[in-house]
Amino acid sequence: MIDKNDKKLQWAWAFYDWANSVYPLVITTAIFPTFYQAVTTTENGDGTLNEKVEFFGYLFSNSELYSYVISASFLVVSFLSPMLSGLADYWGNKKFFLKLFCYVGALSCGSLYFFNIEHLELSMISVFMASIGFWGSLVFYNAYLPEIAEPQDHDKLSARGFSLGYIGSAILLIIVLVLIMVGGMNARWSFVLVMFWWIGFAQYTLAKLPSFTYHNNAEKVSFWKGIQELKKVWDELKHIKLIKRYLLAFFVYSMGVQTVLLMAVLFAAKEVDWGDDAAGKTGLIVSVLIIQFIAIIGAGVFSRLSKIFGNIIVLKGAVSMWFLTCIWAYFIVTPIDFYITAAIVGFVMGGVQALSRSTYSKVLPETEDHASYFSFYDVLEKLGIVIGTFSYGIIEGLTGSLRNSIFALGAFFVVGLILLYFVPKHDWSKPTTVVE
Numbered sequence: 228m229i230d231k232n233d234k235k236l237q238w239a240w241a242f243y244d245w246a247n248s249v250y251p252l253v254i255t256t257a258i259f260p261t262f263y264q265a266v267t268t269t270e271n272g273d274g275t276l277n278e279k280v281e282f283f284g285y286l287f288s289n290s291e292l293y294s295y296v297i298s299a300s301f302l303v304v305s306f307l308s309p310m311l312s313g314l315a316d317y318w319g320n321k322k323f324f325l326k327l328f329c330y331v332g333a334l335s336c337g338s339l340y341f342f343n344i345e346h347l348e349l350s351m352i353s354v355f356m357a358s359i360g361f362w363g364s365l366v367f368y369n370a371y372l373p374e375i376a377e378p379q380d381h382d383k384l385s386a387r388g389f390s391l392g393y394i395g396s397a398i399l400l401i402i403v404l405v406l407i408m409v410g411g412m413n414a415r416w417s418f419v420l421v422m423f424w425w426i427g428f429a430q431y432t433l434a435k436l437p438s439f440t441y442h443n444n445a446e447k448v449s450f451w452k453g454i455q456e457l458k459k460v461w462d463e464l465k466h467i468k469l470i471k472r473y474l475l476a477f478f479v480y481s482m483g484v485q486t487v488l489l490m491a492v493l494f495a496a497k498e499v500d501w502g503d504d505a506a507g508k509t510g511l512i513v514s515v516l517i518i519q520f521i522a523i524i525g526a527g528v529f530s531r532l533s534k535i536f537g538n539i540i541v542l543k544g545a546v547s548m549w550f551l552t553c554i555w556a557y558f559i560v561t562p563i564d565f566y567i568t569a570a571i572v573g574f575v576m577g578g579v580q581a582l583s584r585s586t587y588s589k590v591l592p593e594t595e596d597h598a599s600y601f602s603f604y605d606v607l608e609k610l611g612i613v614i615g616t617f618s619y620g621i622i623e624g625l626t627g628s629l630r631n632s633i634f635a636l637g638a639f640f641v642v643g644l645i646l647l648y649f650v651p652k653h654d655w656s657k658p659t660t661v662v663e
Contacts, residue, residue, distance in 0.1 A: 229437060231377050239435030240375055241388035243368055246428035247329065248392030249399045249421045250361045251488065254336055255297075257400055257515040258417045259354075260492040263293065266344050278497075282347055290493045290629060294620030296351050297489055298613045300358035305609040307359075308366045309602045322438045325367040329429050332360020337422030340415045362609060369584060370601040371436060378589045382538070385585035386530035389577055390523045397519040399424050404512060460599045463592065470590050472650045473539075477583055478607040480546045480643025483553070483636045484579055485608070486615030487572065494556075494629045499565050510562050514569040521573030529578030530585075538586040543647050545579040550640035557633045615639065 230236070253259070267289035269277045278289045287295070311324050335357035342350045376384045403420060406412040464470050495501075495511055532541045552571045559565055587604050615636070622632040 229374055231375060231380075233375070236375055236435060237380075237384055237387075239432050240368075240371055241384060241391050243325075243429060243432040244388040244390075244392030245395035246425050246432065247332070247361060247364065247368075248396040249424050250332060250336060250357065252396035252400055252515065252519060253403065253417055253421050254339070254357060255489055256492055256518075257512050258403060258414055259339065260293075261496060261511065262342075262414050264289065264493060264496045266342070267347075280344070280347060282351075288623055290490070290497065291620040291624045292351075293354070293493065294490060294616045294623075296354055297358055298617040298620070300355045301362065301609040301612045301616070304359055304362045304366075305606045305613065308363060308605050308609070309599070311363075311366070311602075320438055321367040321370055322433065322436050325364055325436075326429075326433055328360050328364035328367070329433075330360070330426065332357050332364060333422045333425040333429075335360055336425065337419050339418035342415070362605070366602050366605045369588075369605070372584070372601075373588045373591055381585040381588045382530045382533050382582065385588070386526040386577075386581040389526045389581045393519045393523045393526070393577065395424075395428070397516055400512070400516060400519070404509075408509065460603050464603065467592065469651050470587075470592075472646070473586065473590065474604065474607055476643050476646035476650060477587070477604075478611050479639055479646055480549070480579075481583070481608050482611040482615035483549060483639035483643070484576070485612045486619055486636060486639075487549075488576065489612070489616060490619050490629075490632075491572070494632075495565050498559070498628075498630050499562060500560060501562060511565075514562075514566050517566060517569045518573035518576065521570055522577030525574040525577030526581045527577075528574075529582050533582055533585075538582060538589070539647055539650050542579065542582055542586065543644060545575050545582070546640055546644045546647065548575045549579070550637055550644065553633050553637040553640060557630060 267278070267280050271277050279286050280289050280292055282292055335353050335355075338353040339350075339357070342353065344350070372381060372385065399420065403412075403417040407414055407417070464474070492511065492515065495514070499511075501511055529541055529545065532544075548571065552568060552575070555571075556568050559568055587601075591600050618635045619629075619632040622635060623629050
């Protein structure tokens with residue numbers, strides 16, 4: 228039986244954010260997007276830039292192709308996670324799958340060292356698998372939260388995890404920048420450093436988290452048991468109005484949040500005038516660090532505000548800020564404009580991610596199938612990202628400008644905000660046990 232007041236266990240759980248957050252910062256936000264933009268852009272004879280790439284015989288804009296590959300990875304995670312999380316609950320062993328996806332993601336990050344535009348189809352497999360590894364591991368990582376802490380501690384513990392992630396990933400990014408700018412290190416080595424950081428620091432979490440949280444009959448397990456478990460979750464959730472309406476709102480506004488985080492740097496690299504020198508590119512990465520450090524503050528502030536005003540009211544405020552940021556982002560053209568945007572995004576990013584996770588964990592009904600319930604949450608999030616990133620890419624493909632994709636993001640936040648107003652009132656210090 229897990230002691231929900233075990234502080235050492237809670238710190239060990241939160242420390243996985245420190246380990247794996249180098250992926251979203253270094254790989255999807257800071258170094259790899261600028262590296263990808265550079266190696267997939269060539270200069271035409273007239274001095275103009277050619278950002279078209281050939282992929283299986285078809286021509287795409289480089290950022291358009293990137294958004295499609297990321298969309299495909301989330302589609303796979305959406306398909307796999309319910310089956311695997313159902314198996315994890317049936318076996319009572321979430322740590323096996325947490326470790327599996329952790330290693331797949333980290334090793335795929337390391338393989339980005341060999342990224343080659345001449346073999347783009349093969350190189351994009353590393354991008355694809357790294358995304359699957361990171362997001363797949365989060366299904367099982369998040370599912371531990373309601374098992375290791377009481378409901379009243381979920382907001383604080385969730386925020387602690389995100390804060391550790393922001394700090395740890397920022398430290399590695401600073402190390403990488405120093406090695407590149409001062410030591411002359413090839414940017415490719417940063418992907419290898421991410422691999423070692425992720426696997427190395429994850430060992431503390433993997434050593435402390437229990438392997439078997441519940442003991443079920445593993446002899447009768449089958450691969451499709453996960454689908455059966457997910458169906459059972461759906462049969463329960465569809466009768467609980469609070470969770471059903473919250474998940475619908477989360478599904479929509481998360482489309483915007485995650486798409487911004489995944490595509491922001493590629494947007495800035497294309498739409499903001501950073502100049503032609505190395506200092507301009509450095510300034511872009513500095514803006515990413517701004518996001519990280521302000522996100523630490525945001526996670527703590529929103530956690531405290533939720534205790535005063537309640538989770539849903541604070542989420543309404545955060546989503547409103549996201550929408551206003553989209554309006555501002557459409558008009559940005561200078562680095563200063565983007566720095567302001569980065570500061571706002573950082574503040575609301577830390578708040579909305581931590582609070583969304585803890586809100587869901589606090590309204591779950593009494594259950595032993597936490598992995599299956601969080602799989603349902605993660606499937607919605609991933610399907611939302613599929614829609615968000617695909618929309619982002621297709622709008623650029625049709626209009627020729629990433630700037631026009633902001634309209635889709637703004638719409639996601641507006642609809643998500645409206646849906647939050649339909650979430651019933653609830654005592655957030657207690658789990659949901661009454662079917663409404």
